[in-house]
Amino acid sequence: MLVPITRQKFEQLIPLVATASQYKYYWGKFPDILQRLLISVVSASIAVIVKTILGSKFDSILFLLGLIGSFYWLWAPVFWASICNVKCRRYKYSGFFQGRILDWWITDELMGQQETVNNQGELVIVENREKRINLEVGDETGFSTQVQAPLRVAYKAIAIGQKVEMLVMSNHTDLSRIEGISELFIPSRELWVNDYPYMRRDIFMEMSHHLRESPEMQTAKHRWHKRRSRD
Structure with a gap:
């Protein structure tokens, strides 16, 4: 049946922001964590290199981008789970x-x-x-x-x-x-x-x-x- x-009930069932179980799902296994850590290291390194080239002109922006990139390993599961939830909520x-x-x-x-x-x-x-x-x-x-x-x-x-x-x-x-x-x-x-x-x-x-x-x-x-x- x-x-x-x-x-309203549908949006309660499938929240906009990832739940703990959804975060755990996208946290993945060791290879997934290692891949995210690698992306974080590369992102932080790029921010440092760009800062060296451009000098102190864009310090605040580069610092923010570097900070976000360096913590990709931590916030990525929330992002991908939330994207999945948004796709469902489009129905x-x-x-x-x-x-x-x-x-x-x-x-x-x-x-x-x-x-x-x-x-x-x-x-x-x-x-x-x-x-x-x-x-x-x-x-x-x-x-x-x-x-x-x-x-x-x-x-x-x-x-x-x-x-x-x-x-x-x-x-x-x-x-x-x-x-x-x-x-x-x-x-x-x-x-x-x-x-x-x-x-x-x-x-x-x-x-x-x-x-x-x-x-x-x-x-x-x-x-x-x-x-x-x-x-």
Whole structure:
């Protein structure tokens, strides 16, 4: 079932500025941190070189630019997470989706390639692969979509037929065409299936609890069980 939500609630769910979990996501692993540190060092060095060339004429501007650049390693995760949030907030309409898991499967995805040199001095391409879980979810109206996330041990608890909830986004008033989705929540397991944590999960769970008890949701649940019994 799909229940439209207000713009105000949507902006509460997906804040303009990055949350702590979003910052952690973009903080990344050691290679990501090392790359940001390198950019910070290069930025600070460029500011010093330019100051040496131009003298004291643009001291204040160069100092500010150098300071910002030198702390790139620290503020970059906030910037990139906020950019991701802004892209989501461009959708004009949103809704609360409740459905079921129709199917799931595991795939081995190519995430990227890296060129390196082996002991013989030959150029080789190393593939970066990652196992990911794919979920097909749908509701009693026939709507279905797919969600993909990195495979985790906790996902062993996932089974066909489990109730799922998520936020959907669209530029159509009636949500007839879904153009964006959030992470997936499985209430019975209190389990989130996601790559990037789009939402304020505390607000989503509060909204979920309220809508779960609504008459519309109870009717949809009855129709689902009736359909399953016929199948």
